[in-house]
Amino acid sequence: MANLKYSRQRASIKEYLANTTSHPTADTVYLHVREEFPRISLGTVYRNLNLLADMGEAIKISTPNGGDRFDGRTEPHYHVVCTSCGNVFDLELDEQHIQGINALANEHFQGTIDSHTTLFYGTCKKCLEKK
Amino acid sequence: MANLKYSRQRASIKEYLANTTSHPTADTVYLHVREEFPRISLGTVYRNLNLLADMGEAIKISTPNGGDRFDGRTEPHYHVVCTSCGNVFDLELDEQHIQGINALANEHFQGTIDSHTTLFYGTCKKCLEKK
DNA sequence: GTCTATGCAAAGAGTTTGCAGATGT
DNA sequence: ACATCTGCAAACTCTTTGCATAGAC
Numbered sequence A, B: 001m002a003n004l005k006y007s008r009q010r011a012s013i014k015e016y017l018a019n020t021t022s023h024p025t026a027d028t029v030y031l032h033v034r035e036e037f038p039r040i041s042l043g044t045v046y047r048n049l050n051l052l053a054d055m056g057e058a059i060k061i062s063t064p065n066g067g068d069r070f071d072g073r074t075e076p077h078y079h080v081v082c083t084s085c086g087n088v089f090d091l092e093l094d095e096q097h098i099q100g101i102n103a104l105a106n107e108h109f110q111g112t113i114d115s116h117t118t119l120f121y122g123t124c125k126k127c128l129e130k131k
Numbered sequence C: 001g002t003c004t005a006t007g008c009a010a011a012g013a014g015t016t017t018g019c020a021g022a023t024g025t
Numbered sequence D: 001a002c003a004t005c006t007g008c009a010a011a012c013t014c015t016t017t018g019c020a021t022a023g024a025c
Helices: A008-018 A026-036 A042-054 A095-107 A125-130 B008-018 B026-036 B042-054 B095-107 B125-129
Strands: A059-061 A069-071 A078-082 A088-091 A111-124 B059-061 B069-071 B078-082 B088-091 B111-124
Touching: A008 A026, A008 A042, A026 A042, A042 A059, A042 A069, A078 B111, A095 A111, A095 B111, A111 A125, A111 B078, A111 B095, A111 B125, A125 B111, B008 B026, B008 B042, B026 B042, B042 B059, B042 B069, B095 B111, B111 B125
Parallel strands: A078 A111, B078 B111
Antiparallel strands: A059 A069, A078 A088, A111 B111, B059 B069, B078 B088
């Protein structure tokens, strides 16, 4: 439906997401991409991040504190947010396990379930060492 | 640490949460409690909802669209958000399963994991029937 | 040439906060 | 009496949007 046209800004945003595991906020993406495109605006960053998320080429992670975070890894996987430093980490679990949870949930819900997101809370290695 | 004092407003908010399964937003709570306390302010509602959540007497649910939602049920359980109507529903899964996931995640993470929240996406019964 | 994307700035939604006065213990 | 809580309003953060111009096809 949407007639997508190439843009260097979007390409740069996508490339940045593909090459980081830091799960940046929109603002962090903005600050980074601005090094290549000094005149880019936050609005453009948001528009493109949402576009990528809608197309399934990025994932939007809603956390309780602060803004949403974005992830260029699109294969199903989970995240851990450190309650001490706020950073977000990837967590690998069996693909089978992830699909199994959807199936299990479907059995217990009066409707259909397509997907799920899980956010773990804990303390990361670095923050454990500080204490 | 915090010296908590009784307030009718907080009691009313807590009672409302205890008697609904609608997972209301702060604004919905405000509109409801205002029937009993016409001069209550949104700020007070937010302060008390956050207080209750911090004390573990309510749960804050972050959804991608719109504001956070609150839930008076504090036993571990999951939620389904209907991608059609936006409503949030409870989903019962084994308590053992929920604890098992934390244990499994701990094995795969370089740190410690305390808890997790899972949000399922799907279509609720009513929305399925409309199509 | 036409249609989409961008930069800019303003507006919008959701939430928090400082303060003076009311309320609970 | 004293500490906490409230109402009010202003401020703040994050995100979206309208518009004129630049860029892609």
